[in-house]
Amino acid sequence: xxxxxxxxxxxxxxxxxxxxxxxxxxxxxxxxxxxxxxxxxxxxxxxxxxxxxxxxxxxxxxxxxxxxxxxxxxxxxxxxxxxxxxxxxxxxxxxxxxxxxxxxxxxxxxxxxxxxxxxxxxxxxxxxxxxxxxxxxxxxxxxxxxxxxxxxxxxxxxxxxxxxxxxxxxxxxxxxxxxxxxxxxxxxx
Amino acid sequence: xxxxxxxxxxxxxxxxxxxxxxxxxxxxxxxxxxxxxxxxxxxxxxxxxxxxxxxxxxxxxxxxxxxxxxxxxxxxxxxxxxxxxxxxxxxxxxxxxxxxxxxxxxxxxxxxxxxxxxxxxxxxxxxxxxxxxxxxxxxxxxxxxxxxxxxxxxxxxxxxxxxxxxxxxxxxxxxxxxxxxxxxxxxxx
DNA sequence: TTCAGTTTTTGCCATTTGGCAAATGTTGTT
DNA sequence: AACAACATTTGCCAAATGGCAAAAACTGAA
Numbered sequence: 267x268x269x270x271x272x273x274x275x276x277x278x279x280x281x282x283x284x285x286x287x288x289x290x291x292x293x294x295x296x297x298x299x300x301x302x303x304x305x306x307x308x309x310x311x312x313x314x315x316x317x318x319x320x321x322x323x324x325x326x327x328x329x330x331x332x333x334x335x336x337x338x339x340x341x342x343x344x345x346x347x348x349x350x351x352x353x354x355x356x357x358x359x360x361x362x363x364x365x366x367x368x369x370x371x372x373x374x375x376x377x378x379x380x381x382x383x384x385x386x387x388x389x390x391x392x393x394x395x396x397x398x399x400x401x402x403x404x405x406x407x408x409x410x411x412x413x414x415x416x417x418x419x420x421x422x423x424x425x426x427x428x429x430x431x432x433x434x435x436x437x438x439x440x441x442x443x444x445x446x447x448x449x450x451x452x453x454x455x
Numbered sequence: 456x457x458x459x460x461x462x463x464x465x466x467x468x469x470x471x472x473x474x475x476x477x478x479x480x481x482x483x484x485x486x487x488x489x490x491x492x493x494x495x496x497x498x499x500x501x502x503x504x505x506x507x508x509x510x511x512x513x514x515x516x517x518x519x520x521x522x523x524x525x526x527x528x529x530x531x532x533x534x535x536x537x538x539x540x541x542x543x544x545x546x547x548x549x550x551x552x553x554x555x556x557x558x559x560x561x562x563x564x565x566x567x568x569x570x571x572x573x574x575x576x577x578x579x580x581x582x583x584x585x586x587x588x589x590x591x592x593x594x595x596x597x598x599x600x601x602x603x604x605x606x607x608x609x610x611x612x613x614x615x616x617x618x619x620x621x622x623x624x625x626x627x628x629x630x631x632x633x634x635x636x637x638x639x640x641x642x643x644x
Numbered sequence: 645t646t647c648a649g650t651t652t653t654t655g656c657c658a659t660t661t662g663g664c665a666a667a668t669g670t671t672g673t674t
Numbered sequence: 675a676a677c678a679a680c681a682t683t684t685g686c687c688a689a690a691t692g693g694c695a696a697a698a699a700c701t702g703a704a
Contacts, residue, residue: 441598
């Protein structure tokens with residue numbers, strides 16, 4: 267659980283006792299490739315820290331196409347904030363792209379932590395803000411780029427991810443077809 | 456200032472004394488169309504609540520093209536979180552699209568409020584999370600849509616905005632050229 | 645190794661979007 | 675009204691991307 271603790275410590279101070287409490291609340295879950303962590307239509311009641319592997323968040327648009335909104339890799343939290351914060355049914359799926367090891371916190375566990383650890387809420391809101399800002403900053407410029415530039419930016423920001431993600435998923439994340447992405451890759455070599 | 460107070464009350468409770476304190480910390484600023492609220496390269500030290508008018512956040516990409524990242528209309532906060540939270544130079548401009556009336560809080564004023572009003576931090580982090588989630592939810596599906604669908608979605612979500620925003624800015628927000636947008640509009644009528 | 649199942653690449657052509665410049669329309673000022 | 679300044683539309687053509695299906699490459703199990 268060292269990854270998780272180190273991650274949290276970036277956002278606030280925790281003493282040894284608090285660290286032990288946090289560890290005691292985390293449940294380790296292993297997902298096989300293509301397993302779901304959460305599904306559309308259900309209310310999300312847990313939060314996962316990705317200790318190993320890659321998740322993706324996806325949904326189906328009105329044409330029935332499967333769209334990948336983003337990937338979540340090691341040392342990041344996965345949570346459907348829309349559903350978790352407001353307790354409304356989720357509109358998207360969280361699925362394992364590769365086999366994954368997750369550290370999962372239930373809503374009750376988080377509640378306990380926030381009541382016991384003074385800095386907890388401030389840590390969580392810092393993490394929330396940072397990860398949302400990252401998402402906005404990553405997605406926003408893509409609109410102004412063409413397909414090739416998007417792919418290059420992706421390689422640039424996530425050099426280690428491109429090989430671990432099937433082409434079809436990456437294409438849907440980039441907002442282009444799989445064949446176009448394949449041609450772009452050929453074109454770049 | 457009623458708009459501001461009503462907005463804040465959606466996110467937490469405030470008594471009359473606290474409301475007066477908040478009002479006393481806000482500075483009213485009027486911007487003329489095309490004036491800047493904040494500029495790239497500078498560290499952002501204030502936060503604005505848009506009481507009237509429309510702002511936009513924009514930057515210049517590596518080709519020198521001006522890109523509009525998003526619009527901020529009445530009853531929303533404008534803040535460059537990257538710059539304000541981490542005190543680093545901003546990479547974008549916040550500019551008035553129309554004449555605007557803003558209620559501005561300095562970093563010091565916000566600090567005072569957070570020390571005096573117990574619920575303040577929780578209100579602010581709820582607002583921050585909500586507005587970031589909205590941005591992600593708005594931008595993210597656009598990647599999977601073609602130009603026409605993006606424009607229609609925009610009309611759908613912001614029917615009142617389209618007429619108030621110059622075509623060139625809307626086009627750069629949608630990630631398409633002005634001529635394409637013009638053709639799309641003709642096509643739709 | 646072989647085979648079936650899956651993923652990726654490719655060819656062909658249609659459609660969408662961009663680039664550029666000229667024409668047209670709009671707005672505000674004198 | 676007349677003009678300048680600015681915004682929008684349009685025509686023409688080139689480039690980018692999509693759609694579809696077949697071929698090729700890859701993967702894992704027997």
